[in-house]
Amino acid sequence: MEFIFGGAYQGMEEYAQNTRGASKIVRLDADMREIDFTVADAFNGLELFVLGCVRRGESVVSYFERHSDEWADKMLIGLDFSCGVVPMDAEMRLWREENGRLNNYLAQHAARVARLFCGIPQVIRQ
Numbered sequence: 001m002e003f004i005f006g007g008a009y010q011g012m013e014e015y016a017q018n019t020r021g022a023s024k025i026v027r028l029d030a031d032m033r034e035i036d037f038t039v040a041d042a043f044n045g046l047e048l049f050v051l052g053c054v055r056r057g058e059s060v061v062s063y064f065e066r067h068s069d070e071w072a073d074k075m076l077i078g079l080d081f082s083c084g085v086v087p088m089d090a091e092m093r094l095w096r097e098e099n100g101r102l103n104n105y106l107a108q109h110a111a112r113v114a115r116l117f118c119g120i121p122q123v124i125r126q
Contacts, residue, residue, distance in 0.1 A: 002075045003106040006116035012077045015116055016042045022075050030055065037070040046078030046106075050099045054091060060098055061105050068109070076106055080115070 002020065004012045016022040022042035028035065029045065030052035037043070053060040064071070082100050087093050107113050113125040 001072055001106070001110050002112040002114070003103075003110040004075060004077045004114050004116065005080045005103060005107075007081070007083075008079055010116040011119035012116050013042075013044050014119070015114070015121055016044070016075050016077055019121070020075060025075075025077075035067070035071075037067065037074060040074075042075035042077060043071075044077040046076055046102060047081070047095075047099050050078075050102055051095050054095045054098055060102050064102065064105060076110075078103060078106075 004016055004020075006012050013025055016025060020042075022040075024040040025042040025044050026035075026040040027045050028043055028049040030048045032049055032052060033056070035043065035049065050060045053063060078099070080099075080103060081096060082103075087096065107124070110125060112123070114121045114123050116122070
């Protein structure tokens with residue numbers, strides 16, 4: 001698995017397509033209860049899937065652990081918003097925390113990790 005992350009609008013999806021060869025990218029959202037990892041080679045918007053899990057009271061890391069064989073050869077793309085202002089709203093703080101936990105989990109299990117900043121990739125693991 002390849003994990004690509006960065007701040008909003010940093011070019012992660014373009015990087016996955018143009019540099020890493022992703023032919024089809026599925027955009028995730030907070031209403032999804034399941035991810036069908038068979039329909040594409042890359043999945044963008046992990047943070048929105050995390051938000052849905054937070055709202056349903058589900059552990060997103062547990063979800064990815066249960067489905068690890070399904071995403072083992074995929075590109076997973078998500079936001080890192082850990083450096084911003086800590087939200088006052090409890091749900092938004094939990095979302096931020098759970099998103100960080102998923103990013104840590106995926107980075108630990110990825111064969112390749114790249115962080116994008118201003119469209120420039122920084123390969124952390126190769």
